[in-house]
Structure formats: C-alpha cells, structure tokens
Amino acid sequence: MYIYQKSDWPDFYWDDQVVLPLLMQIRHRQGRLKGNMEMLGFVSRSETTLLTLTADVLKSSEIEGEFLNREQVRSSVARKLGIKTAGLVKSGHEVDGVVEMMLDATQLYDQPLTKARLFMWHASLFQTKKKSKVDFIVGAWRKDKAGPMQVVSGRIGRENVHFEAPPATRMEKEMKQFLAWFNIPNALDPVIQSAVAHLWFVTIHPFADGNGRIARALADMLLARSDEDAQRFYSMSSQILEDRSTYYHMLEKTQKGDLDITEWVVWYLQCLDRALSATDKRLKSVLNRTKFWDRHEHKEINERQRKMINKLFDGIEGKLTTTKWAKMTKCSTDTALRDVQDLIKKKILKSDGGGGRSTGYVLSPVK
Numbered sequence: 001m002y003i004y005q006k007s008d009w010p011d012f013y014w015d016d017q018v019v020l021p022l023l024m025q026i027r028h029r030q031g032r033l034k035g036n037m038e039m040l041g042f043v044s045r046s047e048t049t050l051l052t053l054t055a056d057v058l059k060s061s062e063i064e065g066e067f068l069n070r071e072q073v074r075s076s077v078a079r080k081l082g083i084k085t086a087g088l089v090k091s092g093h094e095v096d097g098v099v100e101m102m103l104d105a106t107q108l109y110d111q112p113l114t115k116a117r118l119f120m121w122h123a124s125l126f127q128t129k130k131k132s133k134v135d136f137i138v139g140a141w142r143k144d145k146a147g148p149m150q151v152v153s154g155r156i157g158r159e160n161v162h163f164e165a166p167p168a169t170r171m172e173k174e175m176k177q178f179l180a181w182f183n184i185p186n187a188l189d190p191v192i193q194s195a196v197a198h199l200w201f202v203t204i205h206p207f208a209d210g211n212g213r214i215a216r217a218l219a220d221m222l223l224a225r226s227d228e229d230a231q232r233f234y235s236m237s238s239q240i241l242e243d244r245s246t247y248y249h250m251l252e253k254t255q256k257g258d259l260d261i262t263e264w265v266v267w268y269l270q271c272l273d274r275a276l277s278a279t280d281k282r283l284k285s286v287l288n289r290t291k292f293w294d295r296h297e298h299k300e301i302n303e304r305q306r307k308m309i310n311k312l313f314d315g316i317e318g319k320l321t322t323t324k325w326a327k328m329t330k331c332s333t334d335t336a337l338r339d340v341q342d343l344i345k346k347k348i349l350k351s352d353g354g355g356g357r358s359t360g361y362v363l364s365p366v367k
Helices: 016-038 042-063 070-081 093-107 115-125 168-183 190-204 211-227 236-242 244-255 262-295 303-314 322-329 333-345
Strands: 150-153 160-164 349-351 361-363
Touching: 016 190, 016 211, 016 262, 042 070, 042 093, 042 211, 042 236, 042 262, 070 093, 093 115, 093 211, 115 168, 115 211, 160 244, 168 190, 190 211, 190 244, 190 262, 211 236, 236 244, 236 262, 244 262, 262 303, 303 322, 303 333, 303 361, 322 333, 333 349, 333 361
Parallel strands: none
Antiparallel strands: 150 160, 349 361
C-alpha cells in the first residue's frame, strides 16, 4: 500500500521535537552564509550565483542519468542572468530549456506556482525531445495509456517495482490540491515546506517524465523563499547527487510508509546542512578568484588565457599541458606554448616540475 492510498492522504505530519532543532541549525547557517555573501562585492556574489546555478542544473540532470555540457550550462546561465564572464560558448536548446526552468523557479521564487507555469517548465525540459512513451505529451499531465506509471529497475521480465504512482485520472484533483497548499501562505517554515513539496510532488508524479528535476526545482524555489533572495549560494541538487542511493532509498521507504514523514524530513534537512557546508569550500574558491583578478587586473591577458585561468579555478580533469591548452582553446600548440610562457613571465602560471610535452602548469599562489 502506497502513501497516497491512505485514507488521510495528504495530511503529512512529523515530530517537531526531532525536526525543530535541525531546522534551527539550518536557519542559523543560512543566515550566517547570507551575511558572509553580503560582505562580498557584486562581482563575487554574481560569480558564486553562476557557479551554484550551473551546479544545480548539471547535478539535477545527472541524478536522472542525463549529462549536460558544463560550459554550455555555465554560458546559458551567465547570458540569461546578464553576468559578464569570460569563456562563454554557444549553448543548445536542450541546455537552455533546463536553465530556463531553473531560473524561473529561483529568480521568480515569490511568484505563484500555477498549472500553466508547471506546463511551461515541462515544455522547457523536453522542447527538443522525441516522445519516449506512447502517452508522452509535453506540457500536460500524463495519461497512462501504456499502463500505470511505475518506477522500476532490473532486466525486462525481472523488473523490481520501486513505486507505482497514482492513476492518471487523479492528476487534476491531486495537482489542484498540491498547488493550493503550495501557494496559500501558512505557518509552515519554507525550509520544511521545501522537504514536503519535494516528496509530495514526486509521489504524485504528474508528468510522463521529468518529475524528479521539476520536484528539485520546486524545492529550490522554496529554499529561495526561505532565504528571501534570488541569488543562490548553495546547491541542494549537488548534495543529493552525492547521496543519490540514500535519496532514492528514503523516497521509496517513505512512499511505502504512512503519513508520518519525520524520517524523510530529517534526512532532507541533514542533506541541506551538508549542502551548506560544501558552500564554504566554494566560497573560498570565489574569494581566491576575486583576489587573483584584483592582483592581476592591470596585466594584459588575452581571451584564451582568461578562459583557461577560469577553467583552472573551476577545476579541470588531469593536468594542464600545452597540448590540452591548444585543444580546449582551439589554437595551435605553438600559440598555446606562447600563451603559457607569457603567463609564466607574468607570474600567473608556474610549471608543476615536469619536463617536455608532459609538463603541467598550475596557477601561482596569490599572496
């Protein structure tokens, strides 16, 4: 028996004595983080928001097994937010659609959530997709023409059904109730509401596909409300990806339980707490980057060099060689070598101690 089959569905409840101490800890960390960010300049805050939203889009898709191009996502977010940064590339419609959904949720967090808005998000996600199911209609509730909507794993003929969603005939009623709860002001803290909304939406499973990503966008929307700020400094999706197996286990366990969702809310808050902790490391990276550019602002640096410096701050796979430089900037190896030697002369790069073509280069420490 699934949770939505209970007679008191969807009257969720939880143990405040267990949940409230965690909520207080989260609220304290959110406040401290916001205070730290307000002490930074506009450029640093924008850079942090760009990094966070890029991570949110990438990781939320990766949770579902879809891998987007990082540079395209970063470029799409930067363009849509009007953030001036080096190394922008052209982004495809599929990337732009996912970014549009995330930005609509987080930048317009104080706007009502409507059926039309959800349909717009769904259409954004699948504007370039071919139908993968018989009843896959973009921008509409699912129809279940091919049978019940199920979450399964395993080989064909030996499938393990983790969850079966409510029948499509209930979608209109279920979503009307959900949207009313989501929009009507109540005494529920937005952080707790984020945990409940995530579970509730993914349990209804109103679309033929994309439910997980939309549920996480809704969760981020409510977290933005809790911060009262469209600028995003922490990524819940990044942390969920780190805890993906536990995430799916907790969803399945809760969906097969009763309306006491204390365990789910506790897990969600603990996951959020870990996401806030991870932000400390990201903030340090942004501060180092800002300090770096302040120190070298009067030096002549070409577009290729600026692009590669930013990539080094973001982190690249393996070590940076002149061959990799040439490939990533689409220039000749001779040009790459001149770029690198110029930055070494300006004390921006230094050799990692290797030799020959395998020599790697890293950023010189900023003192």
